[in-house]
Amino acid sequence: MNDDKERFADMIRNSQRIVAFTGAGISTESGIPDFRSAGGMFDRLSGRHFSGEETLSIGFLETYPQLFFRNYAAHFDFSQALPNAGHRFFAALEQTGKKVTVVTQNIDNLHQSAGSSAIIELHGNGARWRTFDTGEPADASAISMDAEGIQRDPQGRMVRPDIVLYGEMLDEEAMERAAAAIGAADMLVVIGTSLAVYPAASFVHYFKGPYAVLLNRTPVPQSLHFQLAVQTDAGAFLADVWEEYFAE
Known part of the structure; x- marks a missing residue:
């Protein structure tokens, strides 16, 4: 495991543009189940x-x-969940001067809470709400549940979480931005995803850089595409890497 951590740290040192592609597994250590x-x-x-x-x-x-x-x-009430070491790692890495982009399938807002600034949300964000009929942004602090159990804004309009539901298309702009970021990266770190959900999982094929890393608790069929594949809890692994190789 220490050899894996050292290899991972070396890859980071040799990279300037880093993309973290994250799925549900990065947030399980924050108490959010898949x-x-x-x-x-x-x-x-x-x-x-x-x-x-x-x-x-x-x-x-x-x-x-x-x-x-x-x-x-x-x-899906994530308001009490806190970022874990996995989320914080990439926010801290950004502060060292690396160009870090997070492409996430998660809707839990934890990368934002951790402090990452460049985040591409493939499936939206559960902390945001919008009106059901028109899609206008709704103030999350002002919505309330009516007597029938439906969430409404102060004007009485039904609202919905600003996420991509099954049966809806992913946002094309977000997909294009994700593909561009991955295609321009020196290093791709895939965390906590089985790479089984398409089209999001197909983004890894845009990567042309030298360093592709997979951190996942269970084996992934596509692991042969990675220079380094570690079966691990990402938060603990990344916390150790930061402490051993990057903390000042």
Whole structure:
């Protein structure tokens, strides 16, 4: 493991443009479970069981708004979660003068809370809200749940989290920016993702630089594409790397 950490540190030293491509695994150490491991929800009124993916779909929001907001409040309230060492590592690395871009599939706002400034959100951000009908930004601090269990703004308009739901297209501008950042990077660090969700997972193929690294708790089929693949908890690994090689 120490050899892996030293190799990783050397790659960073030899790189100026670094992209961190992060998935749910980087946030599990902040107490946020991967929603795909959830069992979904059961609605007593209809007698139906809905999968985790169904409850995060645009069709579910349109058809069962009360159930959508109940489930979202129960499982996707990240307001009390704090960034862990994995998030903080890239914010700190940016402060050393490296050009660090974070491309994230997560909606938990933890990279922002950690202090990273260049963040490309592929799936949106759960800390932001917008009106359901027009997409106008909504003040998250001013929304409230009505008597029927639907989130509304002060004008009474239904709002929704500013995230990409199943059944919706990813933002084209975000995808183009992610592809450009990865294509221009010297080093790509993929963390906490199985690279199984497309089109986001296809972004790694844009990378042409010399140093590709994978940090993941479980094996990944595409690991052969990486110069360094470490099966590890990313937060602990990155905390050790920072302390041993970069802390002043």
